[in-house]
Amino acid sequence: MDKNGTETFNSILEYISPELSKKLWKVPDYIKKNAEEIRLRKEKPLMIFGGGTEYFLMNEGSVSKKEKGALITTHEDLVRTFQLISRYSVYAFEEEMRSGFITLKGGHRVGIAGKTVYGIKGIESIRDISSLNMRIGREKKGISDNIMKFIIIPPDSIFNTLIVSPPQCGKTTLLRDMIRNISNGMKEYDFRGLKVGLVDERSEIGGVYNGVAQNDLGIRTDILDGCLKSDGITILIRAMSPQVVATDELGDYKDINAVHEALKAGVKLISTVHGKDIEDLLSKKSLSWIIEEKIFERIIFLDNSKGVGTVRDIVEGYSFNSVLNREKY
Structure with missing residues (x-):
């Protein structure tokens, strides 16, 4: 049982490039517990959102509410992460991508932004990925x-x-x-x-x-x-x-x-x-x-x-x- 919510956070790291996930593993548990989103934007700071607060990931794995010294997401980070999300088969997820997201095991969802490609029937795919929003699925039984x-x-x-x-x-x-x-x-x-x-x-x-x-x-x-x-x-x-x-x-x-x-x-x-x-x-x-x-x-x-x-x-x-x-x- 995921008693403090950290396991839920950690479970999504297998879909993030190894270079980034190694640092995300070091994020303090109190941040992991309430994290709702991990946002990767090309050539922008990696950010974690949760509990109404934004955090920047630092190079050594710590977090800060200030941007200075934040870890920058590279083009290679985005490419590697998207490969892991799509299991190296973009075509298998084209239908989902038309809606702008891919669903992962555990109920997590990844929002996708980039170059939108239109065809006869509307949106066909999203290419040249520029942003990935890892939305962490948290099931809370009993709240109702x-x-x-x-x-x-x-x-x-x-x-x-x-x-x-x-x-x-x-x-x-x-x-x-x-x-x-x-x-x-x-x-x-x-x-x-x-x-x-x-x-x-x-x-x-x-x-x-x-x-x-x-x-x-x-x-x-x-x-x-x-x-x-x-x-x-x-x-x-x-x-x-x-x-x-x-x-x-x-x-x-x-x-x-x-x-x-x-x-x-x-x-x-x-x-x-x-x-x-x-x-x-x-x-x-x-x-x-x-x-x-x-x-x-x-x-x-x-x-x-x-x-x-x-x-x-x-x-x-x-x-x-x-x-x-x-x-x-």
């Missing part, structure tokens, strides 16, 4: 346990739920754990597990690698990996008869139309969206539809005021009154 009582309707239903947060405030991590609880059931609440259909468009939730989810999403969850939400929701409803459909990051009108199709089929929904508060959501045209229509019966707001994934409030979708603070008082 205390809020599930606001989401489930025993014995066999849930409220349509929307998780709202700014970037990197833990909404995907929370969604993942909520899916696990909904899928497995919760005896303490006399709640039976439900069939969950997950549309994992960005491969962030399940972290599917070679057809196997690297994260625990429960025993009743079916995953459409790398599929557009607008397509995936319809496919799941037709093929897998889910009781709950889960997605990450609702955005355009196609996503919203797919949500309406799910509602027509009597399926419950759980999803996420970027935002700060109700006013922020209402200011976005596509999202204002579903907020004003009261589709989501529970809205969870996250921030990082007390650390990543802080549940700031849970409100009713009908009245926007807090159900979290109601219980506190």
Whole structure:
């Protein structure tokens, strides 16, 4: 068991060029524990991001919040790292690269930036790699346990739920754990597990690698990996008869139309969206539809005021009154 999070950090180092990974092994454990990203940019300092703080890697393996003396990522570092990520077969990962990332064993993802090559069908590949963002996948089981009582309707239903947060405030991590609880059931609440259909468009939730989810999403969850939400929701409803459909990051009108199709089929929904508060959501045209229509019966707001994934409030979708603070008082 990875008790302090350092093993999770170390597991991604096998995909980084040996010259860099030797120094990254020396990074202090307190940094490894909270690290979320390792960023490699051509001829720029190597940076580690975690817990809301950026660190520069020094030549001897220490870290600093200041750029002076930082280790510079070379062209050779990027080439060698990309070879390890793609297992020396770029063609095997061309489909993933069209989406701008590659998923690694363990659920880690590598974001890719460089020269975008277009063809008849759109983006064909990314060449002349200039940046690699090693996003460290961290599964945190149990983080949703205390809020599930606001989401489930025993014995066999849930409220349509929307998780709202700014970037990197833990909404995907929370969604993942909520899916696990909904899928497995919760005896303490006399709640039976439900069939969950997950549309994992960005491969962030399940972290599917070679057809196997690297994260625990429960025993009743079916995953459409790398599929557009607008397509995936319809496919799941037709093929897998889910009781709950889960997605990450609702955005355009196609996503919203797919949500309406799910509602027509009597399926419950759980999803996420970027935002700060109700006013922020209402200011976005596509999202204002579903907020004003009261589709989501529970809205969870996250921030990082007390650390990543802080549940700031849970409100009713009908009245926007807090159900979290109601219980506190």
